[in-house]
Amino acid sequence: MNSVVSRGPFDGVLRRVRQWYAIRPEMTVERLAFHVAVFFTVFCNGAFFHAVSGTGAFHGASGFRVALSLVLMIGALNMLLLSLLLNRWTVRPVLTVLIPLTAVAAHFMSRYTVYLDPDMLRNILHTDGKESGELLSIGMVPSLLALGVVPTLLVWRVRVKVRPIGRAVLVRLGCIVLSLAVAGGAMMASFQDISALMRNHKEVRHLITPGNYLVSLVRVAQHDGARHRPKTPIGVNAQVVGRTPGAKPRLLVIVVGETVRAQNWGLNGYARQTTPQLRAMGPINFTDVTSCGSATEVSVPCMFSPFGRAHYDEDRIAHTQSLLHVLDHAGIATLWRDNQTGCKGVCDGLPFESFEHARDPQACTAEGCFDEVMLRGLAEEVARRPGDAVVVLHQLGSHGPSYAKRYPARLRRFTPTCETADLGDCTREEIVNAYDNSVLATDDFLARTIRFLAEQSSRDTAMIYLSDHGESLGENGLYLHGVPYAIAPDTQTRVPMVMWFSPGFAADRNLDIDCMKRESRAPASQDNLFHSVLGLMQVRTPEYERRLDLFDRCTTPH
Missing domain, CATH: 3.40.720.10 (Alkaline Phosphatase, subunit A)
Incomplete structure (x- = not known):
């Protein structure tokens, strides 16, 4: 007698999930960095492009050229940043931190129009747990999942292709030079418009993610590291003068x-x-x-x-x-x-x-x-x-x-x-x-x-x-x-x-x-x-x- 195997309604779904899970693409660090740089530029800089649009920089005959130049420039700078941070040993740990942090930054910048300059980062870092907890809400879960959790999981599915150390160094130097060239070329293509934008609306640079909060973190760390040096005394010879004898003390x-x-x-x-x-x-x-x-x-x-x-x-x-x-x-x-x-x-x-x-x-x-x-x-x-x-x-x-x-x-x-x-x-x-x-x-x-x-x-x-x-x-x-x-x-x-x-x-x-x-x-x-x-x-x-x-x-x- 032939036995009949009963299949449940979810068997097909589970099989596809297992098939997907078995897929582990192989990439070099540079290729993975490129994908992440594109992801940051396209999906995590909405607040920046919205703010720039509000200045009128995208209007008129040169608007499209300015927009394209900014996309290329920010993408190249993100690639430069990742080229400096990532290698075969650091790629997963760094991206595991960087991607969720960038997702959180993108959420709050878009939700509240927050500018992540050093003063804002200092406020955030010096806020206590209760106040920080108030900012965490159900409303941020979808964006954190879409922009933070899922991309991080995908990073861990990638098998990192390892090059010989000598070739890896040459390729990395090439990426750095190419990133600088693309960023510089994009800037020069719309130099007059972009320089005017950055001169008249300096604040928008604090919306370029993740560079905004990383640079601000460095500046806050430098400032806070120096805070512990002794304060310069003032008023050391200060005196109370002209008080009426026998007058009540003041509060x-x-x-x-x-x-x-x-x-x-x-x-x-x-x-x-x-x-x-x-x-x-x-x-x-x-x-x-x-x-x-x-x-x-x-x-x-x-x-x-x-x-x-x-x-x-x-x-x-x-x-x-x-x-x-x-x-x-x-x-x-x-x-x-x-x-x-x-x-x-x-x-x-x-x-x-x-x-x-x-x-x-x-x-x-x-x-x-x-x-x-x-x-x-x-x-x-x-x-x-x-x-x-x-x-x-x-x-x-x-x-x-x-x-x-x-x-x-x-x-x-x-x-x-x-x-x-x-x-x-x-x-x-x-x-x-x-x-x-x-x-x-x-x-x-x-x-x-x-x-x-x-x-x-x-x-x-x-x-x-x-x-x-x-x-x-x-x-x-x-x-x-x-x-x-x-x-x-x-x-x-x-x-x-x-x-x-x-x-x-x-x-x-x-x-x-x-x-x-x-x-x-x-x-x-x-x-x-x-x-x-x-x-x-x-x-x-x-x-x-x-x-x-x-x-x-x-x-x-x-």
Whole structure:
């Protein structure tokens, strides 16, 4: 009797899968590098070509030639890069890292119009695990699979053909020379147009993947490697002058805000009242304030430095002591309390407290703490500093993209809200609602801080609030922040600033509050903070510039 073998419906599919799996093409390293270079150029540089198209470079009679030249140039540069990185021993490990990283970079550049310059890479590298985790969403899985996982698996299916070492060296040198020739020839074919593009729109180079993040990583590593050298001292002979004998000690709280933009600040005339508690308190609100940078890693060190944006020098700022060091030299106690990822070098060597991983049941959840946690135990810390003191409270504020995690349920007033970090899955209304609720949380925190200061009967107290940078909420396709400063929109560089003074502080300092309210309508910037705080606390040092002191016109000598 003949036996009949029953075949299931998937047998044919499984057989084809086994047949495919048995296929292992053989390639030289150079040929594999060529395929990967083409893949990077065609599939991972959509953000670059979209940005270039937006400049009008592809329009007109020369448009096609410019586009073709850029494709050839970028492809040749990618081939050059891979020719320098890959050999028979490194080809699989390097591509296993490089391809998924490039896929992630391509996703975020296309999704949020992120420019991967050194400042952005520094922000990413210095972001903690919780904030990084917020950026990982289901929405990025398809692109990561298509651009990262599948190509990497294909690389591992390739059998690398090995040449004799002498011939391999000659072939590799030939690839390098040919890559340089093609890149140079493509550039020369449209030199006038491409040079104009790169001259007038320098920022687009930070969209060329994977070269953008690799070059930026090298520059960040060089910068961070040098950060550990000693900071240049400033204000070592600083002194407090002109204090009234027997006057109460002063307590100034500087609140460094996070990602709050001036356009959504209720006190600035925003259509929604996102600052109802502050409005009732009537503080001094500055309506036209510019940030030093469009990201925390730039703005925070800059605003506490004597150089500011007017004399911006990243390396000089990083390796020079800050405002807090000058105050310390003058005998004024300092304390930095942080609900973010550190003081960015501003408080190096000075008292520092982190609440990033606090476990306060009233102010914290499993996903992090609300900013009010920084007021816990503050009275006790202040009591340990009997003289004049300056305390900095560094907020988590409106840090995106998970705006809905920045405020408690009681402040969810604007609905419906975007409840995911993948902003592409939300309407703009939902994004703005969630963001505005986070601004309400900053209003609540500042009101709590003012009430705390008003209760300190043994001290004259004051508060200065200044956000580090703003945020894009979908305008012109931009989200989040960190766009290169030269092209950053106002939504990322205009920030709120608010001041409050107890009656005793204003009287002892001879500060005319009505005058300050008039001055608050004039343009100001983060460059003013360093000099204004020194002036307010009556610290004299050569670094102080009177013309940048916002209080100078509104104080009278004793």
